[in-house]
Amino acid sequence: EAQVTQNPRYLITVTGKKLTVTCSQNMNHEYMSWYRQDPGLGLRQIYYSMNVEVTDKGDVPEGYKVSRKEKRNFPLILESPSPNQTSLYFCASSYRGREETQYFGPGTRLLVL
Amino acid sequence: GENVEQHPSTLSVQEGDSAVIKCTYSDSASNYFPWYKQELGKRPQLIIDIRSNVGEKKDQRIAVTLNKTAKHFSLHITETQPEDSAVYFCAARDSNYQLIWGAGTKLIIKP
Numbered sequence: 001e002a003q004v005t006q007n008p009r010y011l012i013t014v015t016g017k018k019l020t021v022t023c024s025q026n027m028n029h030e031y032m033s034w035y036r037q038d039p040g041l042g043l044r045q046i047y048y049s050m051n052v053e054v055t056d057k058g059d060v061p062e063g064y065k066v067s068r069k070e071k072r073n074f075p076l077i078l079e080s081p082s083p084n085q086t087s088l089y090f091c092a093s094s095y096r097g098r099e100e101t102q103y104f105g106p107g108t109r110l111l112v113l
Numbered sequence: 114g115e116n117v118e119q120h121p122s123t124l125s126v127q128e129g130d131s132a133v134i135k136c137t138y139s140d141s142a143s144n145y146f147p148w149y150k151q152e153l154g155k156r157p158q159l160i161i162d163i164r165s166n167v168g169e170k171k172d173q174r175i176a177v178t179l180n181k182t183a184k185h186f187s188l189h190i191t192e193t194q195p196e197d198s199a200v201y202f203c204a205a206r207d208s209n210y211q212l213i214w215g216a217g218t219k220l221i222i223k224p
Contacts, residue, residue: 031210040122042202042216043157050210058211090156100145102212104156 002027006091006105013081014113021076021108023091031094032074033058033102034066036087043090049074050096081112115140115207119215127223132193134218136203137185143213145206146186148177151217152199160201161188190220198222 004025013019025032033048035058045058049068063085065077074093078085091105116139126132138146147162163170163177163186170177174193179186190197203215 040216043214045211045214048211096210100162100206101147101159102149102157104158106156 002103004091004093004103004105006089006108008108009106010109012111012113015082016080019078019081019110021078021089021091021110023074023076023105024072025074025091025093025103026072027093027095027103028071029093029103030071030096032068033092034064034074034076035090035092036060037090037107038087046076046089081110083112086110086112115143115205115211115213117203117205117213117215119203119218121218122216123219123221125221125223126193128193128195130193132188132190132197132220134188134201134203134220135185136187136205136215137183138205138213139184140205140207141181141184142208143205146177146179147204147212148188149202149204150199151202157202193220193222195222195224 007022030051034046035043044060046064047066049055052071055066089108092102094102119136144165148160149157150160151157161175161177163179174191176189200217200219202217204212
């Protein structure tokens with residue numbers, strides 16, 4: 001089954017404790033992206049990757065890191081989480097070119113205390 | 114860069130009536146405009162999209178129109194049903210291949 005998976009789905013942590021949210025897709029997509037979703041603010045892009053070893057900042061990259069060592073995986077790293085990073089996070093992937101549908105993961109709800 | 118504005122932020126319609134959500138964009142080079150639906154507690158999913166070489170596209174009760182001159186595009190849902198209740202997002206793809214998203218419209222279908 002074609003899908004984007006994220007882990008964990010829910011996470012409660014404390015300020016300053018490093019965490020990683022994993023994202024994996026099995027559709028051989030070149031493009032992957034991370035979004036955060038906050039009430040009233042829609043989807044805001046954190047980082048994106050056009051292909052392996054190619055990453056770039058989105059609209060709200062501060063406090064986040066990413067890596068793209070393999071085509072299927074695109075982890076989101078919070079080195080020192082803060083309460084303002086409490087949010088719902090979505091990973092998404094797509095082909096580049098004619099088929100451009102972005103497929104979203106199920107979301108990760110993060111609470112930073 | 115590209116900027117997408119979406120209106121209204123909340124739309125309440127009677128079941129069976131039509132709903133229209135409008136978006137405007139700023140970059141005349143944008144050429145791809147998808148609409149995503151996000152049901153409560155779920156992930157966004159593509160429901161329809163349109164490219165700049167087309168003025169209108171329909172899929173059953175859903176249609177999207179694009180006016181390139183005015184730089185706006187709209188989602189039309191006819192004969193609304195309870196399962197249409199959701200948040201709808203428009204987006205425009207900019208020259209860097211990034212989707213720039215509208216802020217979303219919460220559609221409420223009243224029984």
